[in-house]
Amino acid sequence: MPFAAITYDIKAGYEKEITEIFTGFRRVGSPVVKGDGGEESARILSTAVFIRDDTMVRVIEYEGDLRAIARHMAVQPGVREVEEKLAPYLTRPRATDTVEGFIATFERSLLTCMAQMSVRDAPRPSTS
Structure with missing residues (x-):
């Protein structure tokens, strides 16, 4: 299962x-x-938020x-509420008040995944 990480430029303190x-x-x-035709196009398995100094991830x-996930998140009331409440603490405004703006901000804030490892991906040892 892949991971995505997006950054927020925030005011320290x-x-x-x-x-x-x-x-x-x-x-x-x-x-x-759900996709445009109502079929499952993605699934959010977990999320976490990290913060230090002037960076939040x-x-x-x-x-x-992943683009379907960004589109899905753009219309979620909880996500929209968090984006609105975060606005006073940002050093760089995020234009997330429209679906298009949210997706563009999401893609611009996306970190490049350099490596990813999971025990789920490892071959199972032989039991013989």
Whole structure:
């Protein structure tokens, strides 16, 4: 399962306030992301948020189409609420108030994955 990481440029010294924003986060209704025809196109498996100084990173573990996940996240009330509450703490504004703006910001904030390893990907040892 791949991981994606997106960055946020934040004002240093507001870790407590930003942590409080995520403490009340409203999760998405379903981890399943539907395509245009109603078929499952992706699945969000887990997320995590990390912060230090002036950088915050959101990590997403997923299956399927990452662009579909960005599109799905763009319309989730909890995600929109967090983006709005984060705005005063950003050093670089994020144009996430439209689906198109959210997707463009998501793609621009995406870190390049250099390596990924999981015990799930390792060959199982022989039991004979």
